[in-house]
Amino acid sequence: MLRREEATAILLEERLSLTAFVNTIVRSFHLAEDIYQDVCVKSLLREEQFEAKAQLLKWARVSCRNRAIDVIRARDGKYEGISEEALETLLAVWSDEDDGESLPARDALAYCLGELTPNNRRILQLRYFEGRSGIEVAEFLGRKPTAVYQALARIHSMLERCIQMRLDLGGGGVS
Numbered sequence: 001m002l003r004r005e006e007a008t009a010i011l012l013e014e015r016l017s018l019t020a021f022v023n024t025i026v027r028s029f030h031l032a033e034d035i036y037q038d039v040c041v042k043s044l045l046r047e048e049q050f051e052a053k054a055q056l057l058k059w060a061r062v063s064c065r066n067r068a069i070d071v072i073r074a075r076d077g078k079y080e081g082i083s084e085e086a087l088e089t090l091l092a093v094w095s096d097e098d099d100g101e102s103l104p105a106r107d108a109l110a111y112c113l114g115e116l117t118p119n120n121r122r123i124l125q126l127r128y129f130e131g132r133s134g135i136e137v138a139e140f141l142g143r144k145p146t147a148v149y150q151a152l153a154r155i156h157s158m159l160e161r162c163i164q165m166r167l168d169l170g171g172g173g174v175s
Contacts, residue, residue, distance in 0.1 A: 001049045002050045002051070002052065007043055007056055010056055010057070018036050021061060021064060025068040025069065025072075031071065032068075035067045035068050039064050043056070043059070105163065105167065108162070108163040108166035112158075112159050112163050116155065116158070120151070123155065126140060126141070134148050
């Protein structure tokens with residue numbers, strides 16, 4: 001059985017992973033943070049304790065997904081985001097147990113994304129989080145498609161260099 005303190009520590013440790021997961025559903029970092037916090041509080045108020053870390057994380061992901069859909073439905077009247085099948089696939093592949101090797105890379109990626117300019121973050125958000133094509137991103141931003149593709153190539157290169165540098169410096173953690 002996990003004590004409440006242990007469960008809290010695990011949820012705090014997995015904050016980035018959980019908020020990233022929620023962000024894929026709600027497409028809003030601030031809303032993802034709010035939902036993550038709601039789920040943390042809900043876990044502390046639960047009468048039933050968790051047996052192990054894997055059980056807690058699976059419960060947290062399902063709770064985050066359900067809460068995210070509820071929030072969108074309350075706000076928009078309906079949910080038209082990622083399909084149920086895609087959400088189930090995300091839940092299945094979002095690792096319940098990390099082998100420890102991906103954590104430094106994930107932390108490095110989070111740090112490096114935070115270092116991007118607002119314009120570059122917006123391009124990535126439109127392209128990858130909203131699933132728009134390069135041409136759609138160009139139309140949305142009022143730019144030529146070649147400019148968007150060049151920007152994406154430059155952003156990928158910057159992220160690759162930044163992540164590698166963070167990993168070389170000792171594990172990628174944010175300092």
